[in-house]
Amino acid sequence: MRKTIIAGNWKMYKNIVEAIELSNGLKRELFKLDFAAVDVVICPPFTALSEVAEVLNESDIGLGAQDMYWQDEGAFTGEVSAPMLKEAGCGYVIIGHSERRQFFGETNETVNKKLKAALGHGLTPIVCVGENLKEREANKTFEVIEDHIKNSLLDISAEDLLKTVIAYEPVWAIGTGKTATGEQAQEVHKYIRDLLRKIYDDTVADSVRIQYGGSVKPENIAELIAKPDVDGALVGGASLKIDSFTQIVTKASEVKK
Ligand code: PGA
Numbered sequence: 094m095r096k097t098i099i100a101g102n103w104k105m106y107k108n109i110v111e112a113i114e115l116s117n118g119l120k121r122e123l124f125k126l127d128f129a130a131v132d133v134v135i136c137p138p139f140t141a142l143s144e145v146a147e148v149l150n151e152s153d154i155g156l157g158a159q160d161m162y163w164q165d166e167g168a169f170t171g172e173v174s175a176p177m178l179k180e181a182g183c184g185y186v187i188i189g190h191s192e193r194r195q196f197f198g199e200t201n202e203t204v205n206k207k208l209k210a211a212l213g214h215g216l217t218p219i220v221c222v223g224e225n226l227k228e229r230e231a232n233k234t235f236e237v238i239e240d241h242i243k244n245s246l247l248d249i250s251a252e253d254l255l256k257t258v259i260a261y262e263p264v265w266a267i268g269t270g271k272t273a274t275g276e277q278a279q280e281v282h283k284y285i286r287d288l289l290r291k292i293y294d295d296t297v298a299d300s301v302r303i304q305y306g307g308s309v310k311p312e313n314i315a316e317l318i319a320k321p322d323v324d325g326a327l328v329g330g331a332s333l334k335i336d337s338f339t340q341i342v343t344k345a346s347e348v349k350k
Contacts, residue, residue: 095302097318098258098325099342100134100219101332102159102187112141116148118335123154123342131346134185135332139173146182157185157219160193163210175214185217189245191264201244208245212253219258219327220245226265235284242288251297259303260327261285266307268329275316278305282322311340318348
């Protein structure tokens with residue numbers, strides 16, 4: 094049984110005051126629900142992590158960062174390390190988000206280094222993979238996914254992969270309002286799981302959680318999560334409001350597979 098995981102990626106939104114307000118609101122609303130069947134994680138900007146960690150204290154909501162560097166410390170201006178994230182209260186970290194691949198030169202190689210460092214420090218990585226519109230239209234979706242999966246996960250042991258979450262995020266669906274249909278998501282999730290079956294084994298393939306990301310909203314979460322290989326969602330825009338994120342968690346926890 095794979096436990097559903099819903100994560101909110103706040104991107105570069107919310108100053109400290111707003112982040113405290115949003116996390117407090119989520120804590121209050123989610124407390125009213127029975128969401129024990131779902132792992133819930135929020136990923137605010139670096140500057141708000143410590144304050145949000147304090148808000149989340151004694152709640153079941155996990156805290157994650159949106160990126161990290163693979164060295165523990167050093168002359169790496171502007172970077173933040175895994176031990177720093179742990180100290181700030183993080184249990185999770187998003188790695189290889191398409192916006193980082195697209196705008197900040199992230200490659201499978203840097204994703205792989207970050208992934209190893211995150212796992213080495215006991216952070217749960219959420220590793221993002223996904224094709225862009227040009228690649229999809231050129232029928233290269235599976236090729237891109239295979240490249241992202243094989244190279245981002247290079248030399249990751251089965252034991253470590255079991256501690257990793259994968260997020261399939263078709264770039265054409267991120268922030269565009271265009272969601273993949275349940276069928277489109279399922280097709281790629283199954284492809285990823287079959288790939289893991291080839292690289293690892295049945296146990297790993299059947300245990301690793303694969304989230305879908307890209308314009309997830311209260312209106313489409315039920316359709317997506319009902320698919321057999323979709324184990325959760327990485328939510329951007331709709332995670333910035335108490336009401337929409339709470340509805341997504343509620344609906345995800347109502348879908349029984
Ligand atoms: P979106 O973002 O839900 O706003 O499309 C998803 C993501 O980038 O993780």
